[in-house]
Amino acid sequence: MITTSNDNFSSNERIILSFSNTCQSRGLEPNVIKITATSEGLDLAEERDGFDAKISELLKQHDRVGIFCINDNLAAFLYQEALMLGYKVPEQIAIVGFDGSAKSKELGITTIRQDIDTICNVCCSNLLAMIHKSKIYDASQTIPVSLIKCKTT
Secondary structure: OEEEOOOOOOOHHHHHHHHHHHHHHOOOOOOOEEEOOEOOEOOOHHHHHHHHHHHHHHHHHOOOEEEEEOOHHHHHHHHHHHHHOOOOOOOOEEEEEEEOOHHHHHHOOEEEEEOHHHHHHHHHHHHHHHHOOOOOOOOOOOOOEEEEOOOOO
8 A cells, every 4th residue: 555644634544554454354464655745745756766666676576566545646646657667557566546536537547436425415414413403314324435447457
């Protein structure tokens, strides 16, 4: 997993914990790489050398590397960077983003899409229930996500 540095407006730490727990439950060793950019400023050009070095090291240990990015912006950067550095995507490096953004669709990046309409509907319904002091429908509702498979996996 590649993630940006944690900041005040981010849920990175919860996502990292969930990612790590999922890897471990499947007998895999999680590898979380934090880069210095934040979600507010994704000027990642300074990350180039470090990215190349980390990917080269992983490819010495494995025939193929899978990278889960904390968001689609980071996945887009890494996808373009991987191609520029001469890596074969998805043959050597598989990249998955998170958000289901227009950028992932435009570039053909595999992504995890959240159902934003349902999330907003549940949030608004619960907020209105709280305002009217009525029972909250389901305070811990699980809303499924979708894997949108494209050319990076």
